[in-house]
Amino acid sequence: MTNTTSPIKAIEKQKPIISLKNIAKTYHSSNIEIKALSDINLDIMPGDYLSISGPSGCGKSTLLSLLGLLDSPTEGEYFIQNVDTHNLSMDQQAELRNLHIGFVFQSFNLIDELSIFDNVALPLTYREDNLSQSDIESRVLQALAQVEMEHRKSHKPNQLSGGQQQRVAIARALAGQPSILLVDEPTGNLDSKNGDAVMDILNNLNRQGTTICMVTHDVRYAGHASKQIHLLDGKVVELSHAAEDTMTSVAPITNQTSQAAV
């Protein structure tokens, strides 16, 4: 906390929303040490549409969970909206997630016992600033409208198809008007038609200014993003910008690199 302003609320528009410096994540299991991520440096600017891709087990979801403050890095620094997350308490991290990060999971992760309306409203009920019921209602309906699911607001998740559930999950992520959407394999559990529909929604949102960071193993969908990161064995090996049509190799992709990472 600096001065009297909550670090969480300090927002500067032109600086990166998220900044990772030398991030590493190591898991320890029995006597085995697994380096899931190492030496990750990344800046996500407002309005970015970033995709993170790579083979299975390369650390994509781990990176996303670190970005979402769902897990903590073993090394390195992580700044979100200029706030160093290293010394934040669990509650401060929760507040940060609630205000600035919207999550979309691969398996939707809606709560079965709540209606669609209540699922989307859930993050708003966790707000410290106590939104009025009418505010919550209008935001929920607006978010549902964005994903064209307004008409199913009274239904339960298990009454919807996979594609519909994923759209509701996106609405839930949007309802809080976050700084960034973190999307984990949004089409992983969907057929191509529904997958395309979801990607269209995400593309539209980015066009409207929403910053999106998406993990996907699908090369087609990865290409929708303006910035693409390719991970291999926990390291960034390629960074490309679709608009500039350039590709930067961060490290040569060789077998020796793979073995060194392990």
Add this chain to the structure above:
Amino acid sequence: MSAFIKTKTQFNLAFRSLKSAPGFVASVMVTMSLTLATLFVVFSLVNTYFLKPLDVLDEQKLYVVEQEVDTPVGTHSGFQSYKAIIHWYKTQSSFEKLTPVSPNNIMLTSLPGEPRVVATFAMPDYFDILNVPMLLGQSFARDLPLEQASDNVVISEAFWQKHFDRTPDIIGQTINDGERAFNIIGVVAKSFEPPYMFYSGKTDIWLHFGSDRRFFNNGEWDNPWDNTYKSLKLVGTANQGTSQESILKDLDDRIEDIRAEWLEGYETSTDFRPLVTPYRNVELGDKGHLSLFLFAGTLGLFLIAVVNVCNLFFSRALAQHKTLALQAVLGAKRRLLFNAILTQTSILMMASVALALFISAWGIKLFKHLAAGNLPLVKSLSIDFNLLFVAISLSLLLAYVFALVTSRLINYKALKNQLQSSGKGSVNQVSTRTVKVLITTQMTFASLLIIFACLALTKTHKTLDRPMGSKVENMYSFGAFIRGENDELSITERFDKIQKIKQVFEQLPQVKGVSLGRSPVSVRITKSTLADMDGKTTDFTPQAWVGSGYFEHTGLKLLKGRTFSDEALRGEKNEVMVTESLAYLLDPNGDVLGKVYDGHEEKNEVVGITENFNHPNYFDQDKGRHIWWPSRPFGYNFIIETKPGHTLDQEKVLLTLRNEDARFNIWQFIPLNEEYGRIIYMDIITLYLSYILAAFTLLLASVGIYGVLSYNLGLRRFEFGIRMALGAKKVRLYKLLVKDAIVPLLLGVILANIITLVIYNQFYDNLSPWLTFDISFALPAILISTSIAIYASIRPMQKIIKARPMKALRNE
């Protein structure tokens, strides 16, 4: 595949599956085996009391005859006079075998230490009726008439062991009571359990009924109609086809021959009648209710354990979800899944029951040791066919119930959907409502048991904490006599001699103080009545004969008046003292000093009122009421207090007495702290059992609550992960816990309290001997148990909240 191979395969699969979950198996087996073992022990008691046939000649025809007497203050039953019993014995026509039975203490002067033993006086039919097994020799000859004394004695195996060291030539040896010699003609096997109704089943020797000098004494002393004995009864096997009612009529008809004599001899009675009761009912007394009460408590424990284990099976089903889902996808029908679960539950339940039987064997042994002499029919407790049948039935039933409940809770259709949604735990298999009901039920049962354990504890603590009215530490009570001295010396001479003996003891270096009298600190007490000059009589009230210095010596305060005069102690005046509660019974203002009442003597003046004497075993009936009679010089009864660190024994006392007069014998020698220990023995056992029950219940309840919450939170771990990912803070998550877990928990506690109040008020008369409702005692217990349960609820949640949200999302 043949059925045998299918079963064998299923068994192997189940066994391997259980082997991979040792924690689960251990939890289930420990919970079930301990609880079942407790259930089996208590069931063996209930089985013995209500189901197992008694080891007697013909239980269906076996009855006990007592008398019932109407007096102006009420009807008294269960106290018999010799004259009535013998009249019925001689004149009845309803029994094919019949015996009067009466135990008494006698001193055997021919044995080292001149021990006092319990002798049961009975006729030869006693040994047939009660199926008494003879280890050696024989019982009494049949041809000896009732009134004729016999010089034969039958001894118990324990007596043979203790006093004769199991010498092989025991038959023909003699024992002597100072006046008569008895020839040992038989030894009763130790497997025989004498009836509890006679001196709590304690018998060392058996003598012919005609040898009972309380009645058959060559006219030396008349045992009057109103001199009644609790342990004097008739026991008999009725004639074939004779009902209880016809026996009653037969004996009632016989009363007409003696009615006039009875009424004249029993002045305070207005009417009387025989009381004929099936043997089992008299033998059990109120202990039958105790066993049922214990059984109800154990069943409650058992139910908690069953709910706990259900929870553990739910958790296991959750852990095996993916396996079950795969099987469903591969074509396994519901029945197959059920059989798989049933095989696992069957293995677990059979193992638990086997272990429980093993533990209960030891439990029964321990119970027999603790309860011997305090509960009837204890020797008959065993693992018998009934118990084995119950054990096997329970194991099959529980296996089926656990399998059924577990499989019902698995949503078969959702299993297949599980795999489609990548199985990240998003499907909530059990509704929140079900879990809330589980928590509420669990807590209600547990709280009920804990509350009732506390009520029993309260009762016991009250009994143990209540001041009795006599010191017992370093206190000894003994009675000595010299045969025939009452005929040799006048009352005054006896009085003076007693005073001299008192001084001799007072001068012993280890003695702190001496008073005259027989201490009322005794397992067995006697009672009598007081009648005012209008003929209004009190109920039977405990009594004791004490000297003037007794009260100051033993610490019982004299509240009003004075103690006995020397004239009263010499028998020249009739005085009586009463306790405060008796004074208030006699007079609403308690103002009885100077008033005169008839008792053993006529016109006894009340000279003093003392504090209440609260005998632990009789407080509920008598509320501290007590009659104090002056100790007349018919025997040498003393209460001696030794200095701290010093002790007294019978040999020392006898030596001291015989230094004054070599003819002295000791009738009884009782260290009062040991006697007090015997008095409160059952209360101590109840205390420990109640603490153990409460602790065990708390443990089971905590395990159960923890299990339910863990299971619930385990199911919802992913949900909590989502909520944390969406920004829910700790406070919000704890609020959710309060709503879903703490509120049902508290509801369970409230329900338990309401049920307790209702049960206690409805069944107050039956429960009040065992339970006391005291909120100051129950409240801390309720608070502690609730706190522990709340902690057991919060603990699993803390683990989830402390960890990173990603762990919850990964269901770690």
